[in-house]
Amino acid sequence: MARIRTFSIVLSIGLSQLTAQTIVQRSGKSVPQANTREELNAFGLVLEAGSPGATLEAASRYRKRFPKSEFFEYACVAEMQAAMDLAKYSIAEDAADTVLKINSANPEALLTLAEVILATHPEKAPPERAGQYAQSALDKLRVWPAPAFSDTATWLNTKRSMEARARRVLAQAGPKTTAQ
C-alpha cells in the first residue's frame, strides 16, 4: 500500500515536470545512443566528475573502454576542457585534435586550439594561427544548431560565451588574423 502511495506521488509530481505548464515542442533531432547501460553510466561519470583532475581520469578510462562509442567526441570535449582548467595544454591539444578528426565543425575544439596557441606562444605556433582557429570557431557558431534535449536558454548562453571567447582570442591575436 505504501509503495502504491509513493508511486502516485511520483507520478503526480514527476511526469508533470516533463510538461510543466508549457508544451514542449518536438525536437526531431537525434542524440548519441549508448550500446549498453554500462557505457552510458561511464559517460555520465565523465560529465559528473567532481573536479578537472577527476574528469581527466574518467575521460581517459572512457576513451580506452569505449573507443567506438557515439559519446566518444563528447568525452574528449570534457577531457579537453578539464585539461585547459589544469593548464595541461598538450593534453588539451591532443583531445582537441581527436575531436576535430571526428567532427571538424566542433567550435569548442577550434577555440581550445586557439587558446592553447596563445597560452603556449611562441613555442607552438604564431598567434595568427590562433586567430584563424578563433575565426573558424565563430563561423561554425553562426550556424551551430541547438542540440536536442537541451533547454534553449542554456544553449544560447553557451553559444554567447564561446563567441565572447573567440572574440577575445581575435583581439589578442592581432588585426592581421581576422580574415579567413
Place this chain on the structure above:
Amino acid sequence: MFFLRAILACLLIAGWSILPAQALPVDACHSNAAVSQIESRIQQVVAASRWLELQTAGLELTHLCPNSDFGYHWLGVAYLREGRTFAAARTLEQSLQHRDDAGAHLLLAEAYFKLGQKKFFWEEIEAAQRLLPEEAGVYYLAGLFRYQTEDAFGDAAMWFRQALSKNANHMPARCYLALCLRAQQKNEDAETLLLEGIRKLPTMDSQSVMPLQLLVSLELDLDRPADALEHAKTAARLAPKVAKVQLGLGKAALAMHDLPTARAALLATTALEPDVPESFYLLSRVYAAQGDQRSAEQALASFKQLREQYHGAN
C-alpha cells in the same frame, strides 16, 4: 529505538550533515521508527518540490537501509528533479537491483527519455507496463517519446488514447493527443478534445492552462481570434508568470487589434523570457500600429539580433 532517535536528533541539530554509520537489516527497515519518520518527511518535501532535502533524506535512508530500495528510489527522484539525470539513472538502477518496482521503472524511463536513449527507454516502459498495466502515466510517457523524438504522430496518438482510456482526466495525455491530431490536420477534433477536457475539470485551475494554451493556438489557426482571445485571457489569469501563456495572449490580442492588451502581454513575455525573438517581432508590430516608430525599430533590432543568435546571419 532510542539509539535511532538519538541519531535523528543529532542529524537535526547538525542540519542533516551527519550520516548514521550503522545500517539496519532489511526487515528492521520496514518497521523502524527512524525510517518511518524520514519517509513521512519525504512525503512533505516531495509535495513541496524541495529536491535538495529529498536528496538528503534519500542519502540517510541509503545509509540506514543499504540493502533496501527505499533510499535509492528517493535519491533517484531527487537527482532526476535536480537535473542530475545520469546520477538519477544510476541510482534508480540500484533501487531496481533491490526491488522490482513499477514506479522506479517509470522514473528510469523518464531519465532515459531525458538522455534520449531509445533502447533503454523502451525496456523500462515495457517493464513498468508489465508490472502496472492500468497506470495511465506509462502510456503517456511512451506517447510523449514517440511524439517528441520521432515525430510519429499516429503511433503517439495511439499511446495517448490508451493513457486516456486508463484515466480520462490525464490532462497532459489529452493535450498531447490534441497536438497529434493537429499535426494530422484534424484541428476540429483537437479542439473538441480540449474543450471536453476543460469541461471535465471541477474548477478552472492550473490544470486548465495547458489545454487553454493549445486552444488559443488552434483558434488562431482556424481564424477565430475572438475565441482565442477569450481563452488566452483565462490562461493568463491562471498563469500570469508563464511566458508562453503571455505570448499567446499577445498574439490573440494583436489578431483582434486590441493593442493595449497585446502590448502589455508581449512586454510581460519579454520580461519573463528575454531571449525569444518572436515576442520582439510581434512587439514591433504593436508599436508600429500604435504609431510609436522608435520603439518599433528598437524591438525589431532586438528581434534581428536574437534571430541571428538562434539561426545565424542570413
